[in-house]
Amino acid sequence: MPRETRSAVLPDLPWLARRRPQSTITRIATILFIGLLLGMAIILGFIARVTQGQLDADARALILAERAAITQAFGRDGADSAAAIIHGEMRVPGPLAMLLLDARGRAIAGNIAAWPADLPADSRFRRLDLTRKDRPGAETFALIASPLPDGHRLLVGRSLEEQERLTRTLTTSLLAAVGLSLVLAVGISLVLTRTIAARVQAIADVAGAVAAGDLTRRVALPAAGNRDAFDSLGDALNAMLARIESLLDELRSVTDGLAHDLRSPLTRMKARIDRMARGGDQSGHEIAAIGHEADALLAMLETSLEISRVEAGIGRDGFRQMDLAALVNDMVEMYEPLAEDNGVQLTALAATPVPVHAHRELLGRALSNLIDNALRYGASGGIIEVAAEATAGGARFSVADHGPGIARAAHGDALRRFGRLDVARPAGGAGLGLSLAAAIARLHGGALQLLSNRPGLRVTIDLPGEG
């Protein structure tokens, strides 16, 4: 008992058509902003660190050199000599701050008014705000206070104003960077998202239109070359839409064909049942006839379902390595007695093995359909040849008869499902055999072709090789 599978109702897709990607702009801008800011901060921080380190080292070297000179002079010639050096240094304006005190705390030389409160003379580097006599306002100094012999004390410092200036400059630069990156981030993301949004919207519009029922809409694409990711997406979408459209067309024609082909046997069945209901005397015969009609209908539905399964790609996992020539010989052997009874000479032209990777059962079914068709419609030609051969691109098998053939213009109709060429043809078969064979060829990545056999019909199926 077949279970019904209810197809999902298409959901309403308002976001496809309406929602604009505003939040995307904000998100991209934020990410860009943070990224730019971080980058600038890292670069500025690195510069500040390196420069500051260098300046610090320079300042200390200068301080130590001055202290050494003064200490040396003091040791050699006493406080006056040291004071002379300090006076010498003070004569030219510079970054230095100096103060020499005697044992009682009186200033001997230097450009600082007073010894800073609580500054011990312990020869350690310190950072302190001092005011020089010849300068307005306090400055920050790196300094060292050292004891000298006889209770003298010496202070040597270097102004750090340059470093302070550098820090201020760096801070200003960082702030400017924040502002700049904000502007850049917003600008770039606006441009980016505008572009992306426009491209996406174009594709979304097409999808929305198709969802709304207009199956003919397609994404506009550049003529050639320069394809970006969006063009690929559009391309893929277009291919998908084309496939959907052709499947729907196919479905429509199948449904129409099925309805059409079901009508006559069902009408005949109904007529027989009516006759029986009126009390016909041949009810045994009528029931058998109804049974045959039902069998034919079931076979038709089964084949139709098989085509659908094959077209849906079901069966690919059944592919195995097999010999096409062996298949041809098998089928010819199977049909040979029947052909002989119909006065047809059925010949296999498949002497050498033709290895293929394929679904043995489905290929067998395709071949059996082709031979069946040839016997049905081409028997008058007397000879039917079934061949298998390896080709440059893979493998090919064919069934060729010498019957009346099919006019070139009618080839398309012959391949269509339910496309029976002559409705009045006495033998059954709803024209499904050929379309099943074609579907099986497509499942294998191959193609079925109808060719003229001069006279007669030659049906070939080409299968691609490995890879």
Add this chain to the structure above:
Amino acid sequence: MSRILCVEDDPTTADYIAKGLGEAGFAVDIAGDGRDGLFRASDGSYDAIVLDRMLPGMDGLSVLSALRAAGVSTPVVMLSALASLDERVKGLRAGSDDYLPKPFAFDELLARLEAVRRRAAVPAAGEAPITRLAFDDLEVELLSRTVTRSGRRIELQPREFRLLEFLLRHAGQVVTRTMLLESVWDYHFDPGTNVIDVHVSRLRKKLDDGGAKPLLHTVRGAGYRLGEY
């Protein structure tokens, strides 16, 4: 009397199968879903099981796998509306002895049920392989591939020989066209035309040539039977 378990959720189909099998001389129990079917089948007391592929609760494949895992080797014929070749392979892999697509002719089911029952009755291992098959005055040597009837040698094509071998192994049973196609040709589709009939009638002509009584009979609407009448 042979006992058959029919696991089928559709009452109409279950009834149809039970009635037909009853007329054919079987005692039939019906289970309406997979769990009940598994429960009844798990003691291995049935001679064969007709198992629907799609059942509520526990589907046919699961029932079958559970049975085989539990060591129950009762022959199973699986019925399914999933008729494609690949579904068939899945069913056989899961451990069913035969797979019959729905809708099916009752005679087809009966013939296949007989065949799997018979196959299960033959001990598979430990015995010397059969080298000679005989029925009435017909004798077949499997190794030398010679066929004689009342001592008269009959020449057969290789395929005809395999056809005869299959019919002899199922002597007295009805074998259907699709069973022949599956076993002798190893294809599982229905060629639709009377391809098989022509092969059988050729074989029949060779067997019955010389006025002996006919051994190969056509069973109307079902298939063929090798038998005395």
